[in-house]
Amino acid sequence: METGPTVFVHELPDAATAAVGAWMRIGSAHESVDLAGVTHLLEHLLLRRCGDRTPEGIAQLTDSLGGAVDAFTTREVCAVTAHVPAERFDEAFELVLDAVFRPRLLPDEVELERRVVAAEFDLIQDSPGEMAAEKALAACWGDHPLARPVLGRREVVERLEASDLERYHNAHFTPANLLVVAVGPVVKGEIAKRLGLDSVSGGRAEPLVPPRWSPGVLVEERDGLEQLYANLVLPGLRADDPDIFTLGVLHQLLGGGASSRLFRELRDRLGLVYDVGSSIYAAAVAGVLEVTFSAPARQTEACWDAVFRVLGEVAAGRITDDEVELARRALASGVVLGAEGIDALMEAHAGELLAHGRPFDGALTRRRLDEVTPERVRSLADRVIRIDAVAGAVCGPEAALRLPAGLSQRVA
Numbered sequence: 001m002e003t004g005p006t007v008f009v010h011e012l013p014d015a016a017t018a019a020v021g022a023w024m025r026i027g028s029a030h031e032s033v034d035l036a037g038v039t040h041l042l043e044h045l046l047l048r049r050c051g052d053r054t055p056e057g058i059a060q061l062t063d064s065l066g067g068a069v070d071a072f073t074t075r076e077v078c079a080v081t082a083h084v085p086a087e088r089f090d091e092a093f094e095l096v097l098d099a100v101f102r103p104r105l106l107p108d109e110v111e112l113e114r115r116v117v118a119a120e121f122d123l124i125q126d127s128p129g130e131m132a133a134e135k136a137l138a139a140c141w142g143d144h145p146l147a148r149p150v151l152g153r154r155e156v157v158e159r160l161e162a163s164d165l166e167r168y169h170n171a172h173f174t175p176a177n178l179l180v181v182a183v184g185p186v187v188k189g190e191i192a193k194r195l196g197l198d199s200v201s202g203g204r205a206e207p208l209v210p211p212r213w214s215p216g217v218l219v220e221e222r223d224g225l226e227q228l229y230a231n232l233v234l235p236g237l238r239a240d241d242p243d244i245f246t247l248g249v250l251h252q253l254l255g256g257g258a259s260s261r262l263f264r265e266l267r268d269r270l271g272l273v274y275d276v277g278s279s280i281y282a283a284a285v286a287g288v289l290e291v292t293f294s295a296p297a298r299q300t301e302a303c304w305d306a307v308f309r310v311l312g313e314v315a316a317g318r319i320t321d322d323e324v325e326l327a328r329r330a331l332a333s334g335v336v337l338g339a340e341g342i343d344a345l346m347e348a349h350a351g352e353l354l355a356h357g358r359p360f361d362g363a364l365t366r367r368r369l370d371e372v373t374p375e376r377v378r379s380l381a382d383r384v385i386r387i388d389a390v391a392g393a394v395c396g397p398e399a400a401l402r403l404p405a406g407l408s409q410r411v412a
Helices: 038-046 055-064 086-101 107-126 128-141 162-172 188-195 244-255 261-269 297-315 321-338 342-356 362-370 374-384
Strands: 006-011 017-024 069-073 078-085 178-184 216-221 227-235 275-282 287-296 391-396 409-411
Touching: 006 188, 006 342, 017 086, 017 342, 038 069, 038 078, 038 107, 038 162, 055 086, 069 086, 078 086, 078 342, 086 178, 086 188, 107 128, 107 162, 128 216, 128 227, 128 287, 128 391, 178 188, 178 342, 227 297, 244 261, 244 275, 244 287, 244 297, 244 321, 244 362, 244 374, 261 275, 261 287, 261 297, 287 297, 297 374, 321 362, 321 374
Parallel strands: 006 178, 216 391, 216 409
Antiparallel strands: 017 078, 017 178, 069 078, 227 287, 227 391, 275 287
16 A cells, blocks of 8 residues: 555546545554544544534535535545535535544534444444454454454443544544545646645554464354354455456356356355355455355255355366356456446545555456456465365354354354
8 A cells, every 4th residue: 555645636627527535544454452443433523523614514515515425434544535516626625625634523522423433333233244244354363453343442432532533633644644536627736736735744554464364253142033144254365466356256256246156056046045245355464255145044054065065166176267257257347337437436546546556447457357367266266265264253043053064163
């Protein structure tokens, strides 16, 4: 991940809308344990009161701009973005800058947003699928910061004060950590001038160290559930790994769509589940390949058998050339669709700049996909899909919690 202030503008003079976002290269994984949750709580307040704007004024401006103003936190970044009619760009840009650089953190409003975040904690706690997903990374990466939930720790958030948030903001929401991306009928020189980045201040986020991998599945029993919710993880790749596109193809044919192995086997052929699939999480220093499913308690044994049968076949290289070609075509189509629209193009540029230090280039991405051969996919499958390395988390009723032989079990 690059550091230092970065401004990228994709000029589209005839566009009717414009999008702009400010990404801070600081996320939940950069927090110390005693501040776990500070970035997310701060994010909640960025668009509440900033500059000389009141909460009512921000709400009215956001609605008048079309409602497409957002703030979000991930493990590696915190961002504020806006997608607006082109003629309203200046107003949106000023709001984004006020939010990231000039929030006003009043004690009573910190307390209000703390209650909102408490409700988020409760929502995740009440969702067995969310809990399985949250604990899967803790299962494989232990107490590494990347394994920590973006919301942080409830007990930490409950004691954070406005002064804590202000100190954290002053230390980390600085030009040194800034990425600005704008798309539409805007000019880069004007953006840079308005930012005034002649001098760079503030410290940069410390780079993360790679986590160590631990196999084993965390098990949480919940009475009253009718389904088992499973989130399995295998060692994946970091975001800048040369084989990341190959992993994308492998994920797509494994569980990424309606023609994938897992979907066809567990849903279309056996009718065991409603929901099954795979996904990729790739951070700057590590990543995982995820397999998720939810199954009725009475059918969990058959589901486990089917999942591990599919994983075993793919790991053994029983992947056809046609499957690879279909997966590549699906991903190439997704590249086109995923960058369709001004706001999507902004997000695509930001993602590439954060991960690789270069803007999004659809043609380059498609060329990289074209370079993925069946042999490379089979070789990566042999390296990544190792049953002895499976980690993850499951949540469900007692009757559904018997894991298949070969999976080590830990209590969540």
